[in-house]
Amino acid sequence: MVSVATRVTIREIADLAGVSIATVSRVVNGRDDVSEETRELVQRIVREHGYTANRSARGLSAGRTGLIGVLVPLVHPAYFSGILSGAAEALYEHDMRLVLSPTRHEHDREVGMVDRLMHGVTDGALLVLPEESSDELERLLEQGNRFVVVDPRSPLTGSIPSVSAAHASGAGQAVEHLLGLGHRRIAAITGPHDWVATEDRLRGYHAALGSAGIMAAPELVVDAGQWEIAAGVEAAERLLSLPEPPTAIFAFNDNLAVGAIRAARSRGLSVPEDLSVVGFDDVEQATVITPELTTVRQPLEEMGRMAVTLLIRLLDRQRFETLHVELATRLVVRDSTAPPAS
Amino acid sequence: MVSVATRVTIREIADLAGVSIATVSRVVNGRDDVSEETRELVQRIVREHGYTANRSARGLSAGRTGLIGVLVPLVHPAYFSGILSGAAEALYEHDMRLVLSPTRHEHDREVGMVDRLMHGVTDGALLVLPEESSDELERLLEQGNRFVVVDPRSPLTGSIPSVSAAHASGAGQAVEHLLGLGHRRIAAITGPHDWVATEDRLRGYHAALGSAGIMAAPELVVDAGQWEIAAGVEAAERLLSLPEPPTAIFAFNDNLAVGAIRAARSRGLSVPEDLSVVGFDDVEQATVITPELTTVRQPLEEMGRMAVTLLIRLLDRQRFETLHVELATRLVVRDSTAPPAS
DNA sequence: AGAACTACCGGAAACGTTTACAGCTTCGAC
């Protein structure tokens, strides 16, 4: 019963096949300088014994571990799970694995973590919503670390590879949808103003209004300052107590939209009859609340997959041509929007 | 710009400190057979150069990689993210890392994955909600794999270490709460009947009713067969169209509870005035819906942490006396419950 | 004063791979 389970090594496979370990290694790694019959023989033995190369040994010898670190703030579960699952799946297809490193709140730890993570543990990393400044990231890159930023929080300088969603275009779609329904007084509840997501969505909002020939009223744009429900409630209350309140609110994420709906309800307004609300993100909760939320879907899984693709390319060839990828967003129309009351 | 960034090795630290690599290794690993002054000298140099042991090398040499795998079905994001973040944090405190392996739908892959994961990659694993039968798990254990099961889906036989939530006690609390409000016709919407979670919660439900001297009416227990919202809607509709409908529903998870609320609302019943609803899990969504859901909180983070504790004990060969840990659940009273209409 | 510890440290062998290099065939061309 004490099967100590000492795993089968390349040595044993080699002996069994009557070849050298070098040959086994070549077969396992798909090199092409092996004769067809040797290859088949070795492959059969490998299969029969369920041999897989010891990753530590491979890591030591070849300098690549097949592990990718993912630094992600666990505070946004609904958001990060999409990215993670996309990334994990894409990595799996390359026989690589994902090492999860939750970046808690403490900033100072973060930059050191990338560093530590890389050393002898992972070949590269995905940084999701990093706190780091562009400068710090640039420095990491120059030190030879290989990573891709997913959904940068601050604008990035040229050479840092990144994947993000088409914030502006998504915001545009949202506003156009509301315009199409006949709304003219369309408010915006924005997130923290130093986030790329906020700035780009704001740009999209203004652009859409502008090309419909509408001047955005400054009092209709309120800064929630965060992404949480409570902030959404508060911002919406400000909007709804205006002398001439909006007939529609575009909230810059789903949480804020939920807050807006709550604020409306507590004033006796019903959504969407008296007020239309659009969110952004399309997290799971969007379909849980009533009415189900019209919102802009971020392609989270796809972002994860794309980030992996970029990173692997980065690791293979040393030079990286495509630096920044922006993935399309799409408006999902549900029940929280309708033509204005009048 | 081609700073190849060759990391500092133990060799260099040793040279710098004028000692052998063996001594550096001892210091770094906190062995006690090093003189105080040598230790301090080495520690200073290590700190100055930011040296960390290459994990691949350590893994090869010592047979331990400091990585543990977590097999988790990514289909339940709200649920797993709590466990993951608890586990990751606990691991971090032991300077270990978490390798994420999403177990998609394909069952056959799962058992092989544990196996593959262990070999030269991780020292052990956490299996969250495994599909495997107790027998298969037992076999894995005997092959020398070290793992802890988190929230077993099927009942486990003796020797498999596991962490789970106090399903029965939580269910009891929920029912007692409803009884305390004055409810007598309390229905249950159960999950898939072969899950431990379902069976235990059912046991708690019956026990609480029983000790209040109430015989559970069989027609008040309906099997949703899954954990999704749609199933909850359907089950609740069956309950509400009974000749003598319940005044309260205990749904076996939050999704089902959301479904129940929807079903009630679409019949013109309002929650909690006409119908009380209690959920189970306390996922993020519970606070998003209106009314906010009264529900039984599972200590997800704590489960993750505890699983790590158990696993690390298992790896250290400190023989483990406690095989199965059950963590307490706690009723969180919010707005979806109230005294019956009378 | 010698023996027996103890505390500390270094040498060197492992750990399981990858890969540069060299060696052996075989074959076509001259």
Place this chain on the structure above:
DNA sequence: GTCGAAGCTGTAAACGTTTCCGGTAGTTCT
């Protein structure tokens, strides 16, 4: 019939640690 090239394979040197084993110096005991 020799030469070079091409195709295949084996040898052995890395990769960066941990840890066993042995050695030296100092200390205590008898």
